[in-house]
Amino acid sequence: MSQRSFAVSVGLVAVIFVIGVLALGTGAIPVAPLDVVRTLLGNGSRITNFAVLDLRLPRVLIALAVGAALGMSGAVFQSLSRNALGSPDIIGFNYGAATGGLLVILVFGGSAFSVSVGALVGGVVTAVLVYVLAWQRGVRGLRLVLTGIGVSAILQAVNFYLIVNAGVADVTRATVWLTGSLNNLGWPQLWPPVVALFVLVPALLFGARWLEMLEMGDETARALGVPVEGSRVYLLVVGTAACAVATAAAGPIAFVALVAPQVAKRLTRSAGAGLLPAAWAGALLVLAADFAAQRFAGNLPVGVATGALGGVYLGWLLWRRR
């Protein structure tokens, strides 16, 4: 990691801490920033312990975990496809995860845990499907992306079909989940993504050394001794798993996987994948978007806020790159 990447990471963590403290202190029971810090260090009163630790901390931590997972997943996919738009939400893996989750909610009426499992399975199955369909004596990044767009169109249609034909009560639950929401999440929902990240982060960082060489082109990578197809499959699997874990925890939160790596890239001014800066940027985006959506938009799901931000960013990106 370059000096600049390190500095950017430290800066992002500092901003995350500030917004995190604000988020922990805001709500029906307001807590002053200093008291929040005091409470986090274990010196809180009964009321601040309840508000900060029991009520708000799990939500903030889930936001960070989900954002980091999405940021890294996006960095992997954008690097593999060599395209800023090749993020998992554009190429359909989170539509697949959504299909899995929706099937559980609407058809099997499952618990929150089984919704997560459904999302995970849906995301991975979609990734395998896209990869098989795009295979033609190897897989090139752009064909992978276009295949993903085609498959995601099918999945979106399936998702809409499931929603249209469900009862109104289920539809509301499904629509909120489908938008990406951290509402009503607590400590029990925190552990699955955190445990998954403990496995996935090392796995992703292990694959990152190939990522930079793959970016130079298959021929160059091969000459440098990279097992091209094998490493690509490996990165696709762990990248998809990261995206699916995030989707399983909070529903498909739009655009974070697309935006976070780009933000990180601009801040670090590096050409490479920069997984860790992307993770911090993703965490910051989800945390800030959730805080803004709660505070200023009447407790809207965080996916609405990231969707709006992402739309603006996307317009700018497209305008600049034409």
Add this chain to the structure above:
Amino acid sequence: MSVTAPVSVAGRRAFGLVCGLVALVLVALLSIAVGSRSIPLSVVLDVLFARDGSDSAFVVWELRIPRTLIGIAVGASLGVAGALMQALTRNPLADPGLLGVNAGASTAAALAISVFGLTDLRVFVWCAFGGAALAGVVLYAIAGRGGASPVRLALAGAAVSAALTGVTQAVILLDQQALDQMRFWTVGSLERAGWTTVVEVLPFLAVGLLIAFAMGRPLNALSLGDEAGKALGAHLGRTRLLTLVAITLLAGAATAAVGPLVFVGLAVPHMVRTFTGPDERWVVLYCAVLAPVLLLLADVLGRVMAREEIDVGVVTALLGAPVFLWLVRRGRA
């Protein structure tokens, strides 16, 4: 030989078009006959020519015929819009659904319903035009000047539709009361189309189709490249503007009528070109006839495939996506 050859080509094209029209009539009859209450074809023909006041006559005239007409109109519109987009952007993957134009129309319609409480089709069809035009201009800004590769355009389209779909979703969440009404626009369905829809949307579609037919010749000229097109007497700016207007009218009105449909405009122009060759006038004409055949078939399939009716938007996506994937695999992108 060299004198008769063009005549026989024109004859072959005309014969093909007649075959297409026959197919359209047959599928339309099928669409009128098949449904949750199937009506024998002989009865359909009887009540078509003599409304006898029976239940069958009611179903045929009040439900099936408007639905079929809207299917034909929307199919023709989206097929022609797809052909125009492919010609304008010189991009084989262009489709008003895939590139987000339909999503733009439905987002604007959803906003009109939720924010301004407009439910009158005559009013919010204009909002749909606005949304379609905006999405079209954004896409064209990216694709214009022949600069965007098919891949970039397809990506940009996917991204724009993702953003717009997100906005629609947000509107639905914010406005629980309008949720039920707007579920209609998130998927695309002919189910609710009635005579009022037909009457109110048809003029826009007709104007759009007329402009499209008129654009055939200049688009042919431009297909040789901007410079050669100019040399052949085509006005670059005027042709592009009018083509965009036609796409907006067609995709916007079609979406206002039935919701956003993906892939209808993608496959048909490709199939058509293998038969007609690259002449845009014939491509547009054929698309206007054959795209409705596909859309009506998709609608009929959706009615018989499952116990609960499957919306046509789902069926077209299921049928169209494999074509898209095939085009990608063949390296046309």
